[in-house]
Amino acid sequence: MSVAPLKPGSAIGIIGGGQLGRMLAMAAARLGYKTVILDPAPEAPAAQVANRQIVAAYDDPAALTQMANLCDVVTYEFENVPVAAVEWLEARLPVRPGSKALKVAQDRLLEKAMARDLGAQTALFAPVATRSDLDAAMAVTGLPAVLKTTRLGYDGKGQARIVRPEDADAALQAMAGQMAVLEAFVHFECEVSVIAARGLSGEVCAFDVAENIHRDHILHTSKVPSALGPEAQTQALGIAEAIASHLDYVGVFAVEFFAVRDGEQHRLLVNEMAPRVHNSGHWTEAACAVSQFEQHIRAITGLPLGNTGRHSDCVMENLIGDEIDTIGEIATEKGAVIHHYGKAEARPGRKMGHVTRITQKTA
Amino acid sequence: MSVAPLKPGSAIGIIGGGQLGRMLAMAAARLGYKTVILDPAPEAPAAQVANRQIVAAYDDPAALTQMANLCDVVTYEFENVPVAAVEWLEARLPVRPGSKALKVAQDRLLEKAMARDLGAQTALFAPVATRSDLDAAMAVTGLPAVLKTTRLGYDGKGQARIVRPEDADAALQAMAGQMAVLEAFVHFECEVSVIAARGLSGEVCAFDVAENIHRDHILHTSKVPSALGPEAQTQALGIAEAIASHLDYVGVFAVEFFAVRDGEQHRLLVNEMAPRVHNSGHWTEAACAVSQFEQHIRAITGLPLGNTGRHSDCVMENLIGDEIDTIGEIATEKGAVIHHYGKAEARPGRKMGHVTRITQKTA
Structure with a gap:
């Protein structure tokens, strides 16, 4: 399949206006593309070097309509974009990468299962919703292990280490009722x-x-x-x-x-x-x-x-x-x-x- | 002399919004500075990656006042900025480089005289305002030579070659009454x-x-x-x-x-x-x-x-x-x-x- 590339002067929508969006916007400019940033914070880092910012929530219907009207393609700079917003846009114009990758990346369990299904190795892991799941999971992973929420974790947020069985209750409590995954601790080099x-x-x-x-x-x-x-x-x-x-x-x-x-x-x-x-x-x-x-x-x-x-x-x-x-x-x-x-x-x-x-x- | 550098977040004014301003604005952003572009053309190349554009002539008093108010330092991206505008700004905030360099760079004769006075070599040259100046100048430079307006020439504009004495009249006419300089043709490697x-x-x-x-x-x-x-x-x-x-x-x-x-x-x-x-x-x-x-x-x-x-x-x-x-x-x-x-x-x-x-x- 060979598709003609977007012409210079076309507009790229970027969901998220942080430093990644900023560096993407400058790279786009160097190739002659215009950029439109969607971010709720005015004067977001990316917006400072973009042609335009839409200041609104990532799932604001009017903002998404504006993005669809202004842009020739949309992308995102972080993986916690609401999937529904990306799906709405996808029905109207190309979103690259699309919602399929986003859904997997938003869920540690789907992500690990995918890697394993594709033949890659991962640490031993098991899903944890309840206290009895956690016991079963510890039997799979052994200890020490790390309990992580399946969603919305980054830079160590939503994680608790379990070194001895008696750490289990506190770790589960730290998940605050969210779906979690227990991962074996890896002695990596x-x-x-x-x-x-x-x-x-x-x-x-x-x-x-x-x-x-x-x-x-x-x-x-x-x-x-x-x-x-x-x-x-x-x-x-x-x-x-x-x-x-x-x-x-x-x-x-x-x-x-x-x-x-x-x-x-x-x-x-x-x-x-x-x-x-x-x-x-x-x-x-x-x-x-x-x-x-x-x-x-x-x-x-x-x-x-x-x-x-x-x-x-x-x-x-x-x-x-x-x-x-x-x-x-x-x-x-x-x-x-x-x-x-x-x-x-x-x-x-x-x-x-x-x-x-x-x-x-x-x- | 050691002066503390401008803090990130400070604003740099750039007079001129072409590709040089565009690349300057991106370099400024990479160091954490904001940019304000002054250019009469809306959506100038530089403005597309800058925090702000003032759409006005380079010598518009209101625009210059706005530049002085918004910026911590001003620079320019082309040498045909009106000197008066730079001098007006210079009285209010740092302009780097300032009007001194601009005046010299706007006048080929001043420029060459400066180079020679500083001990650098140049092609033989002589100033030309009138037909008799041109005869005297040809005696200095020999032929072939190139007649150039002293001001506002770039990319070969405002130039005429004199190969034989009979080319002189046409060359002088091409200067359209502007002050000019005759330069010896250089057989450069x-x-x-x-x-x-x-x-x-x-x-x-x-x-x-x-x-x-x-x-x-x-x-x-x-x-x-x-x-x-x-x-x-x-x-x-x-x-x-x-x-x-x-x-x-x-x-x-x-x-x-x-x-x-x-x-x-x-x-x-x-x-x-x-x-x-x-x-x-x-x-x-x-x-x-x-x-x-x-x-x-x-x-x-x-x-x-x-x-x-x-x-x-x-x-x-x-x-x-x-x-x-x-x-x-x-x-x-x-x-x-x-x-x-x-x-x-x-x-x-x-x-x-x-x-x-x-x-x-x-x-």
Whole structure:
């Protein structure tokens, strides 16, 4: 199937106006596309570099009508967009990626089941609604394990660790009655992720695997190349391809893995997927000719996918809360590529910017 | 002198809303600054990625008052801004670079005299107001020579070549009564330019010299590294430093040179300077951690100047008029970094976008 790409000057709607939308909007502009941001917060980070913002809730009917009228294609920058809003839009114009991927990504249980059904490995897991489910689940996973709400969790929110059986009650209580999933604790050597893209024609390609370090459940650094060998890249790409084809996916997505040592090699266990550009792919903007943001715009507009080659080694570091105040010092560093998200207030735990330090390519 | 840099969230006014303003606005956003564009054309390319546009003439008093009220610093993206407007703003807030550089850059005669006074070489030249001036000037320069209006010429406009004495009358007529300068024709081996920056603290640094090819008087390609040796880089930087200090310059500027073979070496003759980011520096966005656009924003906000190191070799090619329609094919090329300026209409001779092709660094 070959479809003519959207003409420059066409409008891309982006649901969500945070830093991911901001970087998408700039990538769209560089390819000559206009952008319309839907976000309830006035002067959202993305809106500051977009042609237009609709200030409204994500499921506001008038706002969605306006999006459908103004835009040639719609995408989203976070996975907690109401599925009903995306389905409503999908009936009127292309939404890429669509509601199918969104539904899976909004539910940890569907996500893990999909990965396992596609032949990928995951940590042992079991669904938990009641106290007796939890007992059965602990028998499956063993301890320690982590209980997580199936929906709306991010950056460690909605999670409770169970180290000994007597932690079970408190963990279940922390779920506040929401459907949950118990996952076996994985003794991983490192966490890695792959940022891949599937084009309108079905082609899939991926950037180099990044090695990620989290702090307080929030991504701290992503390093490329990772410590893993080329076989990890092959494994990761294979899993990404299977997921993307299964979901009829169009656009960029991320798959996060635990890498477990297995003799001389590593096995990758799927942790979770994100149906969008991803924090662990920000390094591509500094170290590749085509960034994950441009790649996503290329995919959803029907342009050919870009080359994912990397010209430099790099380490991306998030600037969280008042770490953003170090930007003046960072600006003195050789090879530092700075990105400030234009957020007015530096609350603790809030992603305010990032810096990618590039160095000569070694591998 | 050490001044605290402008805080993120501060507003930068940009006079002129073309592609240079567009790339400046995106660089400003990446550093967390807001932008206000002054341009008479609604939805100007820069305004599409800026926080705000004031749609008015460059010398509109109400618009200038609004700029002064909204902005913390003002800059410009083209050198034909009315000097009076910049002087009016300068009395109220920092304008970087200021009116001093603008006056020189608006007058070819002042520009060449300054270069010569600073010890740089230029082609032989002489001022021409009348027919008898022209005879005297031809005696200075010899033939062939090029007669150019001293003001408002760009991309070959306002120029007439004099090959034989009998071409003189027509050439003078082409100046339409404007003050002109006759320049000796230079048998150059190549044309090169240097993109340099001077910070608030007086530090000066430069990107690698680019080798430029023009077609129909419009820049066609810029290639880095150039064919010239490291001595050309040293020469070019020396001249740039002298000019910048002389003008108390703050920001990025370009100096274009003719490179003339001189035995094993090359001599550089100053052709002209531009008190702004420059088309022959667009390659920096694809091949350096810090682009000329970010460098300019760093300079005018008081941030330290960025490292000008280059991670890749590259060739930047302008996409003029309907060449922009090839963007879909270019998107299939490995290593191609695309920039589309968001202009609605592809008129002949109009700069619509550019592509930078990066390859592994060789020198």
